[in-house]
Amino acid sequence: MGMFRSLHIHNYRLWFIGALVSNVGTWMQRTAQDWLVYDILTDQDAAAMGIVMALQLGPQLLMAPWAGLIADSVDRRKLLIITQVSMAVLGVGLGVLVVFGHAELWHVYAFALALGFVSAIDAPARQTFVSELVKDDYLPNAVALNSASFNGARMFGPAVAGLLTVVVGPGWVFMINALTFGAMVFVLVTIRRNELRVLPRSAPGRGRIRAGFRYVRGRPDLMMVMLAIFIVGTFGLNFAVFIAAMARTEFNTDAGVFGTLSSVMAVGSVAGALLSARRDRPRLRFVFGAAAAFGVACAIAAIAPNVWLFGLSLVPVGLFALTLMTSANAYVQTTTEQVMRGRVMALYFAIFLGGTPLGAPIVGWVSNAYGPRWSLAVAAAAGFAAAAAGLIWAWRSHHMRLGFDRTMSRRRLRLTFAGRDLTDGRDPADGQKTPADRR
Numbered sequence: 001m002g003m004f005r006s007l008h009i010h011n012y013r014l015w016f017i018g019a020l021v022s023n024v025g026t027w028m029q030r031t032a033q034d035w036l037v038y039d040i041l042t043d044q045d046a047a048a049m050g051i052v053m054a055l056q057l058g059p060q061l062l063m064a065p066w067a068g069l070i071a072d073s074v075d076r077r078k079l080l081i082i083t084q085v086s087m088a089v090l091g092v093g094l095g096v097l098v099v100f101g102h103a104e105l106w107h108v109y110a111f112a113l114a115l116g117f118v119s120a121i122d123a124p125a126r127q128t129f130v131s132e133l134v135k136d137d138y139l140p141n142a143v144a145l146n147s148a149s150f151n152g153a154r155m156f157g158p159a160v161a162g163l164l165t166v167v168v169g170p171g172w173v174f175m176i177n178a179l180t181f182g183a184m185v186f187v188l189v190t191i192r193r194n195e196l197r198v199l200p201r202s203a204p205g206r207g208r209i210r211a212g213f214r215y216v217r218g219r220p221d222l223m224m225v226m227l228a229i230f231i232v233g234t235f236g237l238n239f240a241v242f243i244a245a246m247a248r249t250e251f252n253t254d255a256g257v258f259g260t261l262s263s264v265m266a267v268g269s270v271a272g273a274l275l276s277a278r279r280d281r282p283r284l285r286f287v288f289g290a291a292a293a294f295g296v297a298c299a300i301a302a303i304a305p306n307v308w309l310f311g312l313s314l315v316p317v318g319l320f321a322l323t324l325m326t327s328a329n330a331y332v333q334t335t336t337e338q339v340m341r342g343r344v345m346a347l348y349f350a351i352f353l354g355g356t357p358l359g360a361p362i363v364g365w366v367s368n369a370y371g372p373r374w375s376l377a378v379a380a381a382a383g384f385a386a387a388a389a390g391l392i393w394a395w396r397s398h399h400m401r402l403g404f405d406r407t408m409s410r411r412r413l414r415l416t417f418a419g420r421d422l423t424d425g426r427d428p429a430d431g432q433k434t435p436a437d438r439r
Helices: 010-040 046-057 059-073 076-099 105-133 136-167 170-190 208-217 220-235 239-250 255-277 284-302 307-334 338-354 356-370 372-396
Strands: 400-407 410-417
Touching (some): 010 046, 010 105, 010 136, 010 170, 046 239, 059 208, 076 105, 220 356, 220 372, 239 255, 255 307, 284 307, 307 338
Antiparallel strands (some): 400 410
């Protein structure tokens, strides 16, 4: 079918281009904001960066049930236009304060919190809107290409932001980001509405939020994926904290190097997203396997002796982080009933991003107290813990078994996970789909 098969669909192709432009601006603002907090408004305070991340992502926890219900109940295209315009206005507001020299740390906190509330509504609508652009057979590929777009933008956005931050200051970077939201608004206005898929919406009535919780509670596989994402998202994906701390405190470099390191990690992220795009279906073993590999990559980055080797080690960090995130995202979406997707994806993002308010300040404190290398050690431990939780669940729920093949042609140990023979890569002899495959 091809790695880029979803791009043959007109509406998705427009969406991809608009998202790429907007994502470049988003990464530019994130990089400029991180440096503004870490090196301009504070004296290299990693904990302050953690607070900003917590404020920006905290609303994911508070608003998840209502945001998911909104995404399941209203016209997602119109909702996305409102959220994109709102985020552009917030970018302009913060940019004006910084350009005219009036910005203080509490201003950044306030704008981060406001952006967090808007993003909490935007995230489930944006994720589930992809289902209206492509059919379900193409959905894993479209999700992977979305990740490739987001992380492809990371290759350019941080590097450009780092240069502009040095030359003209972070305020103008915020203003440029506000303009890039126009690309998404243009796409949403000009998209061929007659070619959008008509998906079922949640019927009015009471108990719809509780129904979303009951649905997830009745799916142990979804609960384990969300647990793995919570562990890694809380303690492992605080990239801004440990890259800024390693760049400035450990290696004594400037904003340009910080932006370049973020872009280098994006090389691995794009590779992970594109490899995911080649797969027809997301599988649980990719989620838990990528978590373990992420732990190994973070451990290697933690002991890098210089900035060059540290930058090189960020490539596998990005690759396995994106393999984990893309596989988990696609698995949750494709195995969830259409009428429930908004609520389930809202819970997914609440767990994925909402854990950061708990983890980011802790990781920042570890960096301040024990050094930035130990913040990477925390990330490594998170990856190992997520993988261990997944393996224990798979073993107890009979998705993983170790046995002995007694056939005359094969006298050997056989390890199976979710019905697949991992010793030779072939499916079991019965040829039947596993419960995870049927979902």
